[in-house]
Amino acid sequence: MLDIQYIRENAEKVAEKTKQKGMKADIKKLLSIDEKRRELIQKTEKLREQRNQLLASKDSSTKPTEEFIAKGRKIRKEIEESESSLEVVEKEYQDLLGEIPNIIPDDTPLGGEEANIMVKQWGEPTNKRTIDHLEWAENKNLVDFERGTKVAGNKFYFLKGDLVSLELALSLYVMEIARKKGFTPITVPHMVNTRTMNGTGYLPRGEERQVYKIEGEDLNLIATAEIPITGYHSDEILDEATLPLLYAGISPAYRMEAGAYGKHSRGLYRVHQFNKVELYVFCLPSQSEEWHQKLIALEEELCQNLNLPYQLVRIAAGDLGAPAYKKFDIEYWSPVDQSYKELMSCSNITDYQARRLNIRYRNKNNKIEYLHTLNGTAAAMSRMMIAIIENHQNDKGELVVPEVLLQYMGGVQTI
Numbered sequence: 001m002l003d004i005q006y007i008r009e010n011a012e013k014v015a016e017k018t019k020q021k022g023m024k025a026d027i028k029k030l031l032s033i034d035e036k037r038r039e040l041i042q043k044t045e046k047l048r049e050q051r052n053q054l055l056a057s058k059d060s061s062t063k064p065t066e067e068f069i070a071k072g073r074k075i076r077k078e079i080e081e082s083e084s085s086l087e088v089v090e091k092e093y094q095d096l097l098g099e100i101p102n103i104i105p106d107d108t109p110l111g112g113e114e115a116n117i118m119v120k121q122w123g124e125p126t127n128k129r130t131i132d133h134l135e136w137a138e139n140k141n142l143v144d145f146e147r148g149t150k151v152a153g154n155k156f157y158f159l160k161g162d163l164v165s166l167e168l169a170l171s172l173y174v175m176e177i178a179r180k181k182g183f184t185p186i187t188v189p190h191m192v193n194t195r196t197m198n199g200t201g202y203l204p205r206g207e208e209r210q211v212y213k214i215e216g217e218d219l220n221l222i223a224t225a226e227i228p229i230t231g232y233h234s235d236e237i238l239d240e241a242t243l244p245l246l247y248a249g250i251s252p253a254y255r256m257e258a259g260a261y262g263k264h265s266r267g268l269y270r271v272h273q274f275n276k277v278e279l280y281v282f283c284l285p286s287q288s289e290e291w292h293q294k295l296i297a298l299e300e301e302l303c304q305n306l307n308l309p310y311q312l313v314r315i316a317a318g319d320l321g322a323p324a325y326k327k328f329d330i331e332y333w334s335p336v337d338q339s340y341k342e343l344m345s346c347s348n349i350t351d352y353q354a355r356r357l358n359i360r361y362r363n364k365n366n367k368i369e370y371l372h373t374l375n376g377t378a379a380a381m382s383r384m385m386i387a388i389i390e391n392h393q394n395d396k397g398e399l400v401v402p403e404v405l406l407q408y409m410g411g412v413q414t415i
Contacts, residue, residue, distance in 0.1 A: 001097050001098055001100065001352065001355045001356050002014065002097070002100055002102070002103065002352070002355070003351075003355065004034060004097065007027065007030065007031070007097075007100070008031065008034070011027050011028075011031060013103070014027055014100065014103060015027045017101075017103040017104055017317075018100060018101055020104065020108070020110055020317040020318070021101050021104065021317050021318060021320055021322070022112070022317070022318040023101050023322065024099075025096070025099045025100040025101070026096060026099075027100070029096060030093070030096040030097060030100070033089060033092050033093045033096060034093060036089055037086070037089045037090060037093050040082060040085055040086040040089055041086065043082050044079065044082040044083055044086055047075060047078050047079045047082055048079060050075055051072070051075045051076070051079065054068070054071060054072060054075065055072075098198070098356070101320075101321075101322035101323070102322065102323055102324060102325050102349065102350060102352040103325065104317055104320065104324075104325060104326065105325070105326055108314075108316065108317045108320075108326070109314060109315075109316040109317065110316065110317050110318070111316050111317070111318055112316060112318035112319055113316070113318070113319045114316075115316035115317075115318070115319075116313045116314065116315055116316050116319060116329070117313065117314045117316070118311050118312070118313050119312050119313065119314050119328075120311065120312040121309075121310070121311045121312075122300065122303070122304060122309065122310055122311075122312075123304075123307070123308065123309025123310060123333065124309060125309050125333040125335075126309075126333075126335050126391075127338070128335060129335055129336060129338070130335045130336060130389075130390050130391075130393045131336075131393060131397055132266075132267070132336050132390075133267055133268060133336070133385065133386045133389040133390055134266060134267030134268070136389055136393070136397070136399075137163060137267075137389065140161075140415070141160065141161070142159070142160050142161050142162065142163040142415075143157055143158065143159055143160065143163065143267075143268070144157060144158040144160065145157045145267070152272075153272070155257070155265075155270070155271045155272045156271070156272055156273060157268070157271060159385075162412055162415040163385065163415065165409055165410065165412060166385065166388070166399075166401065166405070166409070166415065167275065167381045167384075167385065168408070169401075169405040169408035169409050170379055170381060170384055170388075170405060171250060171275065171277060171379070171381065172408045173404055173405055173408060174248075174277045174302060174378045174379045175248055175250060175277060177298070177301070177302060177305075177378075178248035178277070178279060178298070178378060179248065181246075181298055182246050183246040183247060183248040183279060184245075184246060184247050184248065185247075185248050185250070186225075186229065186247045186248065186249050186250075187249070187250060187251065188222070188225045188228040188229060188249050188251050189222075189228050190221060190222055190251060190252060190254075191214065191219040191220060191221055191222065192219070192220055192222055192227055192228050192231060193218050193219060193220075194218055194220060195357075196227060196228065196230070196231035196234065196357070197211060197220045197227060198356070199230065199231060199234065199353060199356040199357035200226065200227050200230045200231075200323065200353055200356075200357075201321065201322045201323035201352070201353065201356070202223055202224075202227055210223050210255050210256050210257070211223060211254075211255075211256065212254050212256060221254035222251060222252075222253065222254065223253055223254060223255050224251075224253050224276060224278055224375075225249030225250065225251040225253075225276065225277075225278040225280070226249070226278050226280060226375045228249070228251075229247050229249050229278070229280045229375075230280070230353050230357060230359075230373060231357060232247075233245075233282060233357075233359050234357035234358060234359055235357070235358045235359075236359060236360070237360045237361065237362055237368055238282070238359075238360070238361040238362070238371065239361065239362055240284065240361050240362060240363050240364055243282060243283055243284055243287075243361060243371065244281055244282060244283035244284070244287060244291065245281070245282040245283075246279075246280070246281055247279075247280045247281075248277060248278070248279055248280075248378065249277070249278045249280060250275070250276070250277050250278075251275070251276060251278075252273055252274070252275055252276070253273070253274055253275070253276045253380070254272065254273050255271075255272060255273075256272065257270055257271075257272060264341060267386070268382040268383065268385055268386055269341070269382070269383060269386060271382055274380060274381055274382035274383075275381040275382075276377070276379065276380045276381060277377075277378040277379045278375060278376070278377060278378065279295055279298065279299075279375065279376040279377070279378050280373070280374070280375050280376075281295065281373065281374040281375075282359070282371055282372075282373055283371060283372050283373075283374070284361070284371060284372065285350070285351065285369070285370075285371065285372050287372070288348050288350060288372035288374060289348065291348075291374050292326065292328075292346065292347075292348040292374055295346045295374060295375075295376035296312070296328055296330075296346050296376070298376070298378070299330050299344045299346060299376055299377065299378070300312070300330065302378065302379070303330060303332070303343070303344075305402075305404045306384075306387075306388065306402045306404065306405075307391070307392070307402060308332050308333070308343075308387050308388070308391055309332065309333035309391065310330050310331060310332050310333065310340070310343065311330070311331050311333075311340050312328055312329075312330055313328060313329045313330075313331055314327075314328055315327040315328065315329060315345075321347075322352075323347070323349045323352050323353055324347040324348070324349060325347075325348050325349060325350040325352070326347070326348045327345060327346065327347040327348070328345070328346050329342050329343075329344065329345045329346075330342075330343050330344040330345075330346075331343060332383075332387040332391070333391070334386075334387075334390055335390050335391060336390050341383075342383075343377075343380070343383050343384070343387055344376065344377040344378075344379075344380070345376070345377050346374075346375070346376035346377070347374065347375055347376070348372070348374050349372070349373045349374060349375070350372050350373075351370040351371065351372055351373075352373075353373050354370040354371050354372065354373055355370050359371060359373070388402065394414070398414040398415065399414060399415040400413070400414055401413055401414065401415065
């Protein structure tokens with residue numbers, strides 16, 4: 001969430017940035033409730049002070065008078081009423097504050113997905129069409145959506161044989177690269193409580209909902225390792241000397257993908273469950289822009305080492321989620337579709353998630369402040385499989401395993 005003091009001082013700017021993201025938030029109502037909340041806090045504190053003064057004035061050696069008792073009862077009742085009113089107002093205040101998305105830089109492209117800007121291309125996109133990944137994998141009996149649907153439902157699947165080996169090889173390779181860059185490998189819980197989910201901003205409502213909720217439990221299946229990693233340091237005060245903290249989380253990702261079926265969805269491109277390696281950074285506010293560029297560079301390095309032609313895209317305001325301050329996507333070249341398709345993303349969240357989950361640091365002057373968080377996709381395995389299958393087929397229709405993965409493939413060079 002945003003700093004309420006910032007909103008008070010920049011109400012028009014926050015309203016405009018929210019509108020540019022295509023989102024709605026009642027800033028005027030929030031500020032009205034904020035004022036009422038502050039008045040109730042002051043009133044409650046004054047009443048408590050009066051109570052303390054009354055208790056301090058009593059002579060402990062004598063029995064309290066009727067007047068003393070009556071006055072004490074009156075103050076206690078007023079405190080209870082004020083606290084009750086404050087509780088109601090506090091909830092409304094938190095709900096309204098939580099609806100406001102992160103702001104965006106002034107140089108953010110305005111508009112929806114169509115306004116995203118390509119800022120860089122790498123590799124030589126081929127005009128030669130290759131075999132569609134689903135047709136290729138089904139012909140070789142390496143993926144089974146029919147039986148996945150039978151046991152779990154539409155868009156679930158079984159991965160088999162050498163394609164499993166390829167995914168494991170990719171996981172090992174990506175984690176090793178991340179480790180060499182200073183990231184600590186980490187496994188995470190596959191379920192988180194609602195506070196953690198809300199804290200990351202991962203509970204979109206309505207037809208865009210993504211999260212599977214466990215019935216009867218305060219638990220939700222994670223849509224990415226970003227979610228539990230964000231919560232890892234919730235309610236903690238970190239020492240500035242320990243920052244930045246870098247994590248590479250590996251986990252399944254579970255997504256309802258509700259409202260997404262007008263988009264690319266064939267085969268492995270959009271599924272309800274896939275494995276993923278996520279890069280995550282906790283850093284000083286002054287370091288977050290630098291770390292955003294470092295994460296993007298690492299994603300580009302992975303694509304280049306796997307010889308996947310791609311383009312780097314700056315995401316426009318209307319295509320950003322609530323938490324993101326600034327975001328880039330990497331889109332791989334699809335020889336099948338003769339177009340670029342999303343493969344990775346990388347976002348600077350600034351202090352938006354840190355405020356929601358109370359993640360702070362103590363600086364050199366002993367002052368406590370909120371830190372910044374960033375996240376980036378190292379590898380969403382299902383889409384990586386597509387990109388590799390489409391871009392590494394030889395004239396025989398075989399998949400030539402990328403050279404950097406051969407050391408993990410047990411001698412398998414083609415599939």
